[in-house]
Amino acid sequence: MNETAEVLRDFLLAFADDEHLMGQQHTEWIGVTPFLEEDLAFSSIGQDELGHAVLLYEIVCELDGVAPTDAAIDALAYSRGAEAYRSSAFTEYGTTDWAEALIRHWVYDMVEDYRWQLVSESTHPALASAAVRAQREEVYHRRHAAALMDSLIATPARPELERGLVVVLTLLPSLFAPVAGEDLLLAEGVISRSLATTAPDVITHIAEMFGEAELGQVPADGRTIRSPHFGPLMVRMREVLDLDTEAVW
Amino acid sequence: MSAEVLSTAQETEVLRAIALVDDPEYPGVSIVDLGLLEHVDVRNGVATIGLIPTFSGCPALAMIADDVAGAVRAVDGITTVVVTWLTSPAWSPARLSENGRTALATEFTVAVQIGSSTPTCPLCSGPTVEQSMFGPSRCRAVHRCESCRETVEVMRG
Numbered sequence: 001m002n003e004t005a006e007v008l009r010d011f012l013l014a015f016a017d018d019e020h021l022m023g024q025q026h027t028e029w030i031g032v033t034p035f036l037e038e039d040l041a042f043s044s045i046g047q048d049e050l051g052h053a054v055l056l057y058e059i060v061c062e063l064d065g066v067a068p069t070d071a072a073i074d075a076l077a078y079s080r081g082a083e084a085y086r087s088s089a090f091t092e093y094g095t096t097d098w099a100e101a102l103i104r105h106w107v108y109d110m111v112e113d114y115r116w117q118l119v120s121e122s123t124h125p126a127l128a129s130a131a132v133r134a135q136r137e138e139v140y141h142r143r144h145a146a147a148l149m150d151s152l153i154a155t156p157a158r159p160e161l162e163r164g165l166v167v168v169l170t171l172l173p174s175l176f177a178p179v180a181g182e183d184l185l186l187a188e189g190v191i192s193r194s195l196a197t198t199a200p201d202v203i204t205h206i207a208e209m210f211g212e213a214e215l216g217q218v219p220a221d222g223r224t225i226r227s228p229h230f231g232p233l234m235v236r237m238r239e240v241l242d243l244d245t246e247a248v249w
Numbered sequence: 250m251s252a253e254v255l256s257t258a259q260e261t262e263v264l265r266a267i268a269l270v271d272d273p274e275y276p277g278v279s280i281v282d283l284g285l286l287e288h289v290d291v292r293n294g295v296a297t298i299g300l301i302p303t304f305s306g307c308p309a310l311a312m313i314a315d316d317v318a319g320a321v322r323a324v325d326g327i328t329t330v331v332v333t334w335l336t337s338p339a340w341s342p343a344r345l346s347e348n349g350r351t352a353l354a355t356e357f358t359v360a361v362q363i364g365s366s367t368p369t370c371p372l373c374s375g376p377t378v379e380q381s382m383f384g385p386s387r388c389r390a391v392h393r394c395e396s397c398r399e400t401v402e403v404m405r406g
Contacts, residue, residue, distance in 0.1 A: 023306075036381075037380075037381040037383070040381060040383040040384060040385070040391075041381070041382065041383045043383075044383040044386075044387045045383075047304075047306040047307075047308070047387055048304065048305065048306045048387065049306070050306050051304060051305030051306025051307070052305060052306070054305065054306075055305055055336065070311070126336065129336045129337040130336055132337060132339055133305055133336060133337070133339045134305065136339050136341075136406065137304060137305065140382055140383070143382060144382050144383070147382075
């Protein structure tokens with residue numbers, strides 16, 4: 001694998017891992033959201049994010065020269081060592097706080113839209129067509145998050161949302177963190193810009209809703225370091241799988 | 250008989266077999282009528298079938314692919330079946346056939362939304378209003394008919 005392919009692999013894993021973990025976090029709200037419509041929404045949105053993760057893991061399989069079977073995708077999704085993941089603290093963070101979950105959904109889907117835009121005209125054709133499919137589905141995610149925010153922001157729920165925002169803003173820099181060597185992808189037109197360059201726009205959108213918002217320093221660790229939340233999340237994700245790792249589904 | 254003619258006749262048989270595969274969510278409604286079939290190619294007994302999913306995270310994909318493979322394998326002269334989920338084009342409700350729309354409306358009280366048009370009630374043709382953007386599956390929203398008050402599921406893009 002040449003150097004560009006290796007960076008692309010890292011870039012794809014970062015995107016796919018975030019989608020996978022975000023999807024997982026959303027689906028953990030099934031049955032416990034405050035009302036039925038949210039149950040349906042979070043499970044549907046989570047299902048989409050898992051589907052997007054598969055689209056991206058499939059491209060990783062292609063780079064690895066491996067057939068993109070369910071087993072190969074599951075191996076990427078569940079069976080790498082923690083050091084091989086490229087997820088962000090933003091998506092690794094586990095919460096049972098509804099306000100945090102709602103704000104995270106709102107911010108994540110805002111950033112995800114920019115993330116797909118970076119690759120919508122990618123010189124890597126599979127990535128560009130994945131973007132077309134995902135962006136069509138993401139419209140609903142943003143509409144859902146915006147509708148909830150609009151209906152809650154001027155109600156007594158506002159302090160709860162503000163409290164959630166504090167936590168989410170602490171995590172947000174990690175979501176913009178690039179993988180090592182990202183410049184190579186820019187040079188070859190695989191991505192049109194770095195996700196980190198969209199941060200000011202995201203912060204502006206947040207500030208429009210809440211009056212003010214600030215972003216901390218974007219980490220420069222190339223997404224090689226996992227947060228303390230990663231381990232427990234992985235245990236939850238693998239809970240059924242670990243009951244019988246040889247089971248055929 | 251040339252190989253080409255044989256292949257075309259077989260393709261017709263294969264298409265007929267696929268048209269008998271129902272969507273797992275809608276027994277009696279063919280996946281072809283739902284617009285999931287993109288292409289069929291038969292060469293030397295090898296059938297290659299390209300399907301497109303309604304949504305990328307649809308949990309029924311493996312089941313549908315298995316059903317299609319099974320149906321095509323039963324066609325005379327087919328030795329190998331390759332079913333692929335394509336990443337493009339993207340599915341949209343505009344791919345539904347007239348048959349498909351009628352069956353969804355009469356059998357399942359499901360309306361279809363094309364673009365941003367207002368779906369009409371399958372029972373009384375009244376206008377519907379969205380109640381929940383997300384419904385029992387990812388490709389369906391929940392609406393209510395303004396006229397007869399019936400709850401209507403709406404298949405949408």
